[in-house]
Amino acid sequence: MSGVTSLAGLVASLVLATPQAPPPDPTVPPPAVDPAVWWSPSVPRPAPEAEPLQGRRLARGETPVPIDNGVDPLLYRLWGLQPLQAQLVRRGELILEVWARPARGVRQAVVRVTVRRDGRAFVQARAGMGCCAPEIARRVDIDAELTHEQATGLKALTGDKLWSQPRAVTVDYGGGSVAPICIDGISWDVTLLVPGQARHLRRACDDAEVGSIAPALAAALTAASGRDPRFDAVFAHGGDFSRQAAAYDALIAEGGRLVPAPNGRAQPPAAPVIEAPDEPAEPAANNPRPITPP
Numbered sequence: 001m002s003g004v005t006s007l008a009g010l011v012a013s014l015v016l017a018t019p020q021a022p023p024p025d026p027t028v029p030p031p032a033v034d035p036a037v038w039w040s041p042s043v044p045r046p047a048p049e050a051e052p053l054q055g056r057r058l059a060r061g062e063t064p065v066p067i068d069n070g071v072d073p074l075l076y077r078l079w080g081l082q083p084l085q086a087q088l089v090r091r092g093e094l095i096l097e098v099w100a101r102p103a104r105g106v107r108q109a110v111v112r113v114t115v116r117r118d119g120r121a122f123v124q125a126r127a128g129m130g131c132c133a134p135e136i137a138r139r140v141d142i143d144a145e146l147t148h149e150q151a152t153g154l155k156a157l158t159g160d161k162l163w164s165q166p167r168a169v170t171v172d173y174g175g176g177s178v179a180p181i182c183i184d185g186i187s188w189d190v191t192l193l194v195p196g197q198a199r200h201l202r203r204a205c206d207d208a209e210v211g212s213i214a215p216a217l218a219a220a221l222t223a224a225s226g227r228d229p230r231f232d233a234v235f236a237h238g239g240d241f242s243r244q245a246a247a248y249d250a251l252i253a254e255g256g257r258l259v260p261a262p263n264g265r266a267q268p269p270a271a272p273v274i275e276a277p278d279e280p281a282e283p284a285a286n287n288p289r290p291i292t293p294p
Contacts, residue, residue: 047143048120049124051082052116052120052122053087053088053089057088059274060274061272061274062088062272062274063271064086064088064271065089065195065198065270065271066268066269066271067084067085067191067198067200067268068268069084069099069191069198069200070189070202071099071189073085078134078135078136079110079126080126080139081126084097084191084193090195091195091275092117093115093116093195094115094155094158094192094194095112095115096112096113096157096192096193096219097190097191097192097193097220098110098112098189098190098191098216098220099188100188100234101187101188101189102185102186103184103185103187103205104184106129109126109128109231109234109235110126111124111126111221111224112125112220113154113220115151115155119148120145120151121146121151122144123143123145123220123224124143125140125223125224125227125231126139126141126142127139127140127230127231127234128140140228140230142224142228153219154223157192158194160216162212162213163199163201165212165258166261166264167201167202167261167265167267168201168260169203169212169260169264170259170260170262171206171208171209171258172256172257172259173251173254173256174255185204187204188210189201189202190202190203190213196271196272196273200268201216207243207247208244208251209258210244210248211243211245211246212248214244214245215245218239218240218241221241222238222239223239225238225239
């Protein structure tokens with residue numbers, strides 16, 4: 001015991017003998033920082049999983065496709081996404097975006113799937129709590145590359161007849177009976193962006209209404225599911241919308257239909273499609289090229 005005590009005393013004496021730095025003088029101002037140096041650190045380019053269409057510029061005669069899906073560009077920034085209004089898609093490319101908004105609760109989610117003309121496809125998914133504060137709380141970020149088979153399936157989705165449906169609808173079950181007001185469940189906003197055109201569909205939480213866009217929802221949610229358990233906790237059934245699809249098929253088989261909502265808006269106008277030059281080769285994700293301000 002005496003050995004332990006003497007050892008502790010030795011350590012204490014060594015600590016006391018070590019010269020201590022004097023505390024900073026509050027009256028002495030800190031050294032000045034060169035403003036140019038403060039702005040000079042190089043900024044690495046993000047990996048394509050985080051920004052699949054990074055670095056694109058408008059070509060001569062090219063105009064962005066008008067986007068009217070109810071999502072403000074600043075809201076995209078809060079979710080860590082480039083605004084859809086700023087995305088430039090070229091021939092052979094597409095962006096499919098799905099927003100999930102629960103009627104009760106604040107756990108919202110957005111999934112964006114991008115297919116490029118070089119054959120690569122990417123998914124960017126976000127889930128978080130959008131309530132009571134300007135920022136998105138407990139945000140979950142997913143940025144990943146998809147397989148070639150998934151990219152092929154997404155391209156086939158652009159020709160689906162669901163995109164010819166009205167933008168906002170009411171379910172007519174026949175005999176003057178319409179769907180009840182959505183007070184529970186999830187409402188969905190789906191946007192398909194292709195060269196020169198964007199299509200936006202909004203569906204409430206009625207099963208038949210949601211089932212009318214089941215292929216688009218299944219494609220987006222399947223691409224994002226299984227990558228983060230916190231994201232999967234928001235969607236108990238993942239990308240399975242078979243129940244809603246069956247409800248929509250039953251509606252049509254029984255003589256029901258989707259009718260345009262009374263206050264529904266027209267789809268945004270198309271933009272001219274031009275031949276843009278090929279994009280420059282992107283740097284490797286593990287060796288980004290720095291961008292230094294002039």
